[in-house]
Amino acid sequence: xxxxxxxxxxxxxxxxxxxxxxxxxxxxxxxxxxxxxxxxxxxxxxxxxxxxxxxxxxxxxxxxxxxxxxxxxxxxxxxxxxxxxxxxxxxxxxxxxxxxxxxxxxxxxxxxxxxxxxxxxxxxxxxxxxxxxxxxxxxxxxxxxxxxxxxxxxxxxxxxxxxxxxxxxxxxxxxxxxxxxxxxxxxxxxxxxxxxxxxxxxxxxxxxxxxxxxxxxxxxxxxxxxxxxxxxxxxxxxxxxxxxxxxxxxxxxxxxxxxxxxxxxxxxxxxxxxxxxxxxxxxxxxxxxxxxxxxxxxxxxxxxxxxxxxxxxxxxxxxxxxxxxxxxxxxxxxxxxxxxxxxxxxxxxxxxxxxxxxxxxxxxxxxxxxxxxxxxxxxxxxxxxxxxxxxxxxxxxxxxxxxxxxxxxxxxxxxxxxxxxxxxxxxxxxxxxxxxxxxxxxxxxxxxxxxxxxxxxxxxxxxxxxxxxxx
Amino acid sequence: xxxxxxxxxxxxxxxxxxxxxxxxxxxxxxxxxxxxxxxxxxxxxxxxxxxxxxxxxxxxxxxxxx
Numbered sequence: 285x286x287x288x289x290x291x292x293x294x295x296x297x298x299x300x301x302x303x304x305x306x307x308x309x310x311x312x313x314x315x316x317x318x319x320x321x322x323x324x325x326x327x328x329x330x331x332x333x334x335x336x337x338x339x340x341x342x343x344x345x346x347x348x349x350x351x352x353x354x355x356x357x358x359x360x361x362x363x364x365x366x367x368x369x370x371x372x373x374x375x376x377x378x379x380x381x382x383x384x385x386x387x388x389x390x391x392x393x394x395x396x397x398x399x400x401x402x403x404x405x406x407x408x409x410x411x412x413x414x415x416x417x418x419x420x421x422x423x424x425x426x427x428x429x430x431x432x433x434x435x436x437x438x439x440x441x442x443x444x445x446x447x448x449x450x451x452x453x454x455x456x457x458x459x460x461x462x463x464x465x466x467x468x469x470x471x472x473x474x475x476x477x478x479x480x481x482x483x484x485x486x487x488x489x490x491x492x493x494x495x496x497x498x499x500x501x502x503x504x505x506x507x508x509x510x511x512x513x514x515x516x517x518x519x520x521x522x523x524x525x526x527x528x529x530x531x532x533x534x535x536x537x538x539x540x541x542x543x544x545x546x547x548x549x550x551x552x553x554x555x556x557x558x559x560x561x562x563x564x565x566x567x568x569x570x571x572x573x574x575x576x577x578x579x580x581x582x583x584x585x586x587x588x589x590x591x592x593x594x595x596x597x598x599x600x601x602x603x604x605x606x607x608x609x610x611x612x613x614x615x616x617x618x619x620x621x622x623x624x625x626x627x628x629x630x631x632x633x634x635x636x637x638x639x640x641x642x643x644x645x646x647x648x649x650x651x652x653x654x655x656x657x658x659x660x661x662x663x664x665x666x667x668x669x670x671x672x673x674x675x676x677x678x679x680x681x682x683x684x685x686x687x688x689x690x691x692x693x694x695x696x697x698x699x700x701x702x703x704x705x706x707x708x709x710x711x712x713x714x715x716x717x718x719x720x721x722x723x724x725x726x727x728x729x730x731x732x733x734x735x736x737x738x739x740x741x742x743x744x745x746x747x748x749x750x751x752x753x754x755x
Numbered sequence: 756x757x758x759x760x761x762x763x764x765x766x767x768x769x770x771x772x773x774x775x776x777x778x779x780x781x782x783x784x785x786x787x788x789x790x791x792x793x794x795x796x797x798x799x800x801x802x803x804x805x806x807x808x809x810x811x812x813x814x815x816x817x818x819x820x821x
Contacts, residue, residue: 482818496816528820591803594796601793613776625786628778632770632790637797640804642814647804649815704818729818 290315291452292752295509298455299357305349309360309404313342316362316406320453323755326434328426329448331367331377332408338362341404348402357512359402364448364457367408368415369500370489371395378491379411379441381424381618382611392489393524394458394500394517401516406454409444413623415460415493416604417441418468418693419674423620427674430472431753432719436671439468439693441493445503446473451755456504456513462493463596464667464697467709470503471666471722474711476510476739476749477503479697481706481730483528485514486521494603495526496642497701506749507710507739511535514732533733543741544578546734549659552585558695559668560681562715567665570712570723570742577741584655584662588647589699593691595648596698598633598641605630649703656728661738664696666709666722700726708735711748720748762791 290312293301301307317335324330345360365371368378370388372395377383391399398405410428412420420428420443428443430436431451438447442459446469449457459466461479470477478501485500492498502513515535521527548571550556556564571581605612608627616624655662668681669692678686679693700707705726712723727735743749767783767790778786804812 483820526817530820588803591800594793594800597793598797598800625789628776628782628786629790629793631774631776632767632786633794633797637794637801639814640801641797642816643804643809643812644800646812646815647809649818650812704815 295455302360309345310342328428329444330407331425338406355402362406363403364454368491379413393486393521397517412441415441439472441465443469462497470709472671474720478708486524488523530730539740546579547659548579548581549584549662555664563665566713566721595641595644601630602638645702662726664724666724670715670719706732710739
């Protein structure tokens, strides 16, 4: 098969060919490694490329499949992991100088589960330093760039994972999401990403950002691929104290269920407010498409929603500062300037600020759970703007007013993070500059299945996810 | 008093001393306007959460499993 064709395969498509031995895992892995070699000098999506290990595993995988040992839809699939996820024997920097030489002696649970499913890890992806930021403008490992326009940012903190998938250098990747770090790069890179319910996917051996909000999950080109990776990594893990015993659904089997009759909620004065025109237009068009598929849209008031950015900044400031407390006193100069500043600021909140922010989470969650009596999912844009120029610290959303990037970027993704709800981002169009726009679908706790179903139905009816950046 | 006025160089100096965080004077100065914005927003949220209607709400650190 021609290399160009290999790069455009989804996980599902590649798996079908690998199982029938029409495609060799060696050939597929080589195509990805070659693609990394061709484009990653420009995109900087990877901190470490595991070429030697990937080739070795691909050879072994080929022999296994030839001998009749096919493990399932991830067997022989090249994937990438964000560099805060422990990988045994492969350095795990968390995008930092402080952990630049850290080589874990064991895998994160999610890495182990992907390996067990037969996935081939081609590399560790670039990220915002210690996941504390949304640009992936990394001072230690290079500025990651957006494959749709390398002058634009890939968002973050899982910017490397988003760019790696969009650039066709792997078929899927894992990211981590505290306040939006999977969904933001999924949106601006034109791919799919899900933040799971807290407790659904193990955080064991993942470098933390904020303990009470951290999650891990897949980023892929299609919802169906996302489900395949999600099914491999999700489920109870005795090593993670926050892991939930909640039952897993058969997500793939539920995907074809139609969305007719599904009740879709918009939060009044929030869901379509304070967004760039192209973003608002794309979300309204996506809503219309879902209505044509039989969904019913309802507007719901949520009076407490507007405290969300302060609550998120408070929690996301205090918890990382607690984790980094000693390093900030002994290795301050080894942090990038933006992260160092945020860590210093996080030491200056009062305990009451932190506790009130955690109480706000209960209030917000209560309002959402009340709303879920009337609707099945809520929709918002994933972020209120499309990809900004690399290095920008401010953004214009409406009029000529410049806003601080960190607060602006959290406008929509912080809400499900605070309320402990799952949320999926999927591509729904492009702005006039050809930059992707994403939509966020928020669901009930542990109801990732409905999010996948909505996203899959939308992707069956549209072709945004099939477009690729010209690199 | 607004947070913009109440957060000063001296405030940051005092907070650094409490946290045993040694910062150079120029770093402390740089933090003042940023901290003023963050603390202002946090105080507003605190006022909201202190309202009588929200008195029974508990902080959430771990989510229910279902």
